[in-house]
Amino acid sequence: MTASSAPDSHPSASAEGWARQVRDGDRRAASRLIRALEDDEPGARAVLSALVKDGARPRVIGITGPAGAGKSTLVDALVAFHRARGEKVGVVAVDPSSPFSGGAVLGDRIRMQRHATDAGVFVRSLATRGAVGGLARAAWDAAAVLGAAGFPIVYLETTGAGQADVDVAAVADLVAVVCVPGLGDDVQTLKAGILEIADVLVVNKGDREGAERTVHELEAMVALRHGVSSTTDPVFVMKTTASTGEGVAALAEAFGGLVQAAAEGPAALRRGLRARALLLDALAFEARKRAALLLDADPQRGGLVASVAARDRDPVSAARELLDRLLRGDTISG
């Protein structure tokens, strides 16, 4: 492991060296690459492409679910499990902070204290305020960098803030939705929104009263869905008590087996749908950026903004005109 980080002066010239540093396990080089990708620094994307092309692909497990389900404790217990087996493990913690609450930013400092001095654990928090599209791609990038840096298992944890979690979870190979016993009517709402992305449903805090009943309710729900659509199954229901470690080893081993199994069948289909959404989101992000350059470069284009601001044009027809201009080649190299 080298202590040097990539030189700032010639990012493209040093791309190969930077990639090598990351592959050699240089944590500073890896951290700097993740940040450079977030900031869209010139050259950073080429480094990632090189790493992705010949680097090891990490197994990425998304851990999502409502606030209070114990996701952080569960991830902590999973990390402890892998470390006990001598496996290196990465954690990407994503906090799509609410503009109202200010968001409980999961700083690297306050998280994972237990593993803070362990060179076999790499924790990285992402908290890009607001830019959900940006968060999902930042999470993909961070997981890929961690994989290339020698952390073959990466847990991708979200904070349960809502739709953003679903988007971010789409980055994972496998998504576990964590919930707690006693959902009651919430099983119905869980069904509506979350089952689409879940490969595993985890009933955490399994020592609480009603845990078994919740497991059975979820299993019944999953079985019911299986009758309706064979593309969305199988979804496994598992029970853990993260605070004591109960059920954590079984869960971690199930993840491993499921990633293997996910090479085909419904899980592969689900992964393909997630990749499609991720690709399209990234495309929308890029198109927005290029259109913004076009708007800013040409004062005449400002007329479109003004007409929308004055309610003389509806934003959709104005956007279609702008996109047509972009498509006609009236473009600025992005």
Add this chain to the structure above:
Amino acid sequence: MTASSAPDSHPSASAEGWARQVRDGDRRAASRLIRALEDDEPGARAVLSALVKDGARPRVIGITGPAGAGKSTLVDALVAFHRARGEKVGVVAVDPSSPFSGGAVLGDRIRMQRHATDAGVFVRSLATRGAVGGLARAAWDAAAVLGAAGFPIVYLETTGAGQADVDVAAVADLVAVVCVPGLGDDVQTLKAGILEIADVLVVNKGDREGAERTVHELEAMVALRHGVSSTTDPVFVMKTTASTGEGVAALAEAFGGLVQAAAEGPAALRRGLRARALLLDALAFEARKRAALLLDADPQRGGLVASVAARDRDPVSAARELLDRLLRGDTISG
């Protein structure tokens, strides 16, 4: 007011008739147009464009802020104020429902019971699950239709779920952020996320202890910001007690005055920035849609999705390739 709705068979041929029905105040035609715009039905956009071109532009006031601030009660009181003056008023209630909570969908049925039989009030709920970009444009469209249908004042209320509210509020001419007394440390977080979009800060539940102090804290914060950046001010701080109606008339009148004043100065700048963001969001939405058509039409393109799913390609570089193909004219008419 006619009871007939637009024929389904020849939407483009009936565009003029449909627009006329809306302008004549036909509520069913207006509701149907809002739904058709949400569903992107062929022809609906042309009807809206016609209405926008020669119809009256509504004054749209965004009411946003954290859950529990009393936004619905405040909107209800504002509606009562306008009705007492004989003014017709529309309400667009937006619920970017959380996939975890299932979202407290603000059904037209359960809201605004007080005004349910009043022909001078038009309430419309939008709850497009997940599609935030879609919600903002749907809100813009709904407000424009209500304006054309003879409701010159439209309140656009969001549920305080987070970033989505900020995006949706961008549709308004003027944004009021509602909060409650005793924010304490939250003033700092409010500052960070919300002040950027607020034209008015409303301290609701003004009869609670500490209301005056919260008003003064917010005023001090606003004054401090004014020193830092002249483009983000003035932001007004007002106090209401929506449950008793106290301060509501003053607030409604302030809205009216501010919309007039907003023709120039910092408020106009803020509105321009909002329109720009709305236009770019709509563009990203369109680009995503066209790229999805491209992916679906050509099986060869599926290779991009598969390579992202297999982690052989990072989504950003794959998206750039896809966008370049789109820009090279490899397009399908959207």
